[in-house]
């Protein structure tokens with residue numbers, strides 16, 4: 060079988076935080092670097108792609124897209140429309156699947172900007188894709204063939220878990236939970252480090268303890284056959300120290316706060332769709 064069949068050419072438009080994470084995950088998973096191209100206006104980002112991952116990187120989007128079976132759009136939602144429009148003529152009628160990771164912007168808007176009848180997959184990955192520990196929610200519009208769906212799954216699975224949804228609106232919920240989610244956990248790690256320093260540990264001691272604890276807890280929850288609530292209970296001795304700490308978190312409304320945070324992220328995705336993805 061030819062490499063074109065085994066490893067269809069994949070183009071990435073945008074090599075920022077998310078594009079670079081997906082490219083890194085894909086190359087690390089063994090996808091041949093000579094089957095991946097990328098485009099970004101920033102010469103430094105292109106140099107990183109070439110030197111670190113061995114892929115070809117261009118300042119011209121059309122050049123990067125030439126001959127690609129899949130084009131991954133990894134630019135900000137605010138510039139997606141202007142990025143796509145010059146590519147529309149080239150992509151129209153082609154056998155290329157368009158995979159957008161942009162928050163909010165729905166497949167109908169992308170299809171419209173491409174002139175209609177486009178095979179569009181909306182994907183919401185997260186930056187741990189760089190180390191193969193990501194999570195991606197996906198939705199395919201009716202134009203996407205099963206082969207194209209498989210290709211989109213291969214690209215995203217290189218970065219970790221993939222989860223297909225049949226209701227596109229739930230991509231905004233995925234954005235709120237796993238797309239933005241790494242930032243919530245990083246924030247918690249930062250806060251735990253600060254607390255350790257306040258209690259007298261050095262910055263380095265606090266950093267090491269907070270990081271290893273986050274890693275250990277996540278790994279244990281991931282590998283355990285009991286749920287997070289049961290694992291939490293095993294740490295919480297009646298009348299002990301954890302109970303006092305959790306009481307503070309609970310009295311401070313942490314659970315509500317997390318619900319509010321996720322809802323705010325979901326609502327922002329909807330707002331981006333309404334302001335940037337409209338007909339005008």
Ligand SMILES: NC(=O)C1=CN([C@@H]2O[C@H](COP(=O)(O)OP(=O)(O)OC[C@H]3O[C@@H](n4cnc5c(N)ncnc54)[C@H](OP(=O)(O)O)[C@@H]3O)[C@@H](O)[C@H]2O)C=CC1
Pocket residue numbers: 072073074075076077078098099100101104120132133134135136138141142160161162183184185186238239
């Ligand atoms: N960051 C994350 O954790 C996640 C992000 N996403 C989505 O991924 C997308 C990218 O986000 P993120 O990577 O954080 O953003 P970044 O700003 O880090 O990356 C976007 C890159 O695209 C480049 N770019 C801008 N305009 C064009 C263009 N016309 N053609 C080609 N490249 C262009 C930018 O260059 P320059 O900086 O010079 O403008 C930048 O290097 C967004 O739509 C976001 O919603 C989804 C899931 C998670």
Ligand SMILES: O=C(O)[C@@H]1CCC=N1
Pocket residue numbers: 162234238239
């Ligand atoms: O903050 C954002 O808008 C993007 C989408 C999900 C994570 N980062």
